[in-house]
C-alpha cells in the first residue's frame with residue numbers, strides 16, 4: 001500500500017503504523033506483504049474469538065441471507081437471544097442496543113439523569129484514570145484533561161473522584177448526584193483495580209442514597225477476564241444497576257449494549273432515546289453466537305488458566321514489573337517509561353501488543369488462543385521488554 005496516498009484520504013486522528021493488515025485467521029494476522037503477526041491485542045479487544053471464527057462466519061452468512069435491518073419499531077429474534085444471555089449471565093435487566101462503548105455509556109448516563117430528574121439530580125461521579133469514550137459527554141466523563149482540549153466547554157455535570165478511595169468518593173457526591181460510573185478495571189488508565197472492600201462499599205452507598213451504580217464493562221465484559229463480566233471478580237456479589245458493554249460482545253462488529261435493572265430501564269420510554277441501526281440482526285446474531293461459543297467451548301476456564309500461567313511466567317521473567325489483570329486481559333507495568341517504541345518493536349518481532357499510560361504493556365488476545373501460541377507470544381513480549 002502507498003501509505004502517503006492513504007494519509008491523503010484518511011483523517012489524521014489515529015497514529016497509524018505503516019502496515020496494511022490484509023487477512024486474519026484465529027490469532028494470526030497477515031499484512032499485504034504476507035508477513036505474519038501473532039495478535040495479542042485482538043483489535044483493541046473487539047475480536048474476542050479471533051479473526052474469522054467459523055461459528056461467527058456462519059452466523060453472519062445465515063443472518064445476511066435472512067434479514068438485514070428493520071429498525072427498532074419491530075421485534076427481531078437475535079436481539080432476544082442476546083438479552084437472554086445477559087439475563088442469565090449477569091442480572092435481571094433490559095437491553096438497549098447500539099454501536100459501541102461510547103454510545104452504551106451515553107445511554108447509561110441519559111438513563112441515570114432521566115431517572116434522577118424528578119429529584120433535580122444530574123451529576124455523574126467518575127474516577128481518576130478513567131476512560132469512557134470520545135463523544136463530547138464521554139470526554140467530560142473521562143479523567144484525561146488532554147482529551148477535552150480544543151473541544152469547547154465540557155459537557156457539565158461530570159465530577160471526578162479518586163477511584164478506590166471511598167471517603168473521597170463520598171465527598172464528591174451531593175444532592176444533585178444521579179450516578180456513580182466506573183470501570184471494574186480501569187483499562188486505558190493502566191489496568192487499575194480497587195481495594196477489595198471498595199466495590200461493596202460503593203454498592204451499599206448507592207443503594208442507601210438511591211444513586212444509580214453504573215459499571216462501564218466495555219473492556220472487561222464478555223468473558224475475556226475468565227468471568228462473564230468484570231464485576232463478577234468483586235468480593236461480595238456486587239452487582240451494578242446499569243452495565244455497559246462493547247468491544248468483545250461484537251466480536252469485531254460494532255455492538256454496544258446498555259443493560260439496566262428493570263426499575264432503572266423503565267425510565268427510557270418512547271421518544272427518549274434510540275439508534276437506527278443499533279441491535280441490527282447481523283450484529284445481534286454474531287453477539288449471541290459469541291456467548292454460545294464461549295459457553296460451549298469452555299473458554300472462560302481457558303482464559304482463567306492461560307491468564308494464571310501468564311502471570312506466573314511474566315512475574316518470573318520480569319521481576320521489576322508489576323503484572324496485573326485477570327484471565328486474558330493483562331497489564332505489565334514497567335518500572336520506568338520505555339526509551340523506545342515498544343509497540344513498534346513488537347511488530348518488528350511479529351507480535352501485536354499495546355502500551356497505555358506510557359509504561360503499561362497490555363495484552364488482550366482472543367479467547368481462542370492456544371496454549372502454545374500464548375507461550376510463544378509471551379516469550380516475544382518478554383524479549384521486547386528485555387531488549
Ligand code: PLP
Pocket residue numbers: 099100101102103105131132133134183187188216217218219246247
Ligand atoms: N469505555 C471503556 C472502558 C473503554 O475502554 C472504551 C474504549 O476503549 C470505551 C468505553 C469506548 O468504546 P468505543 O471505542 O467502542 O466507543
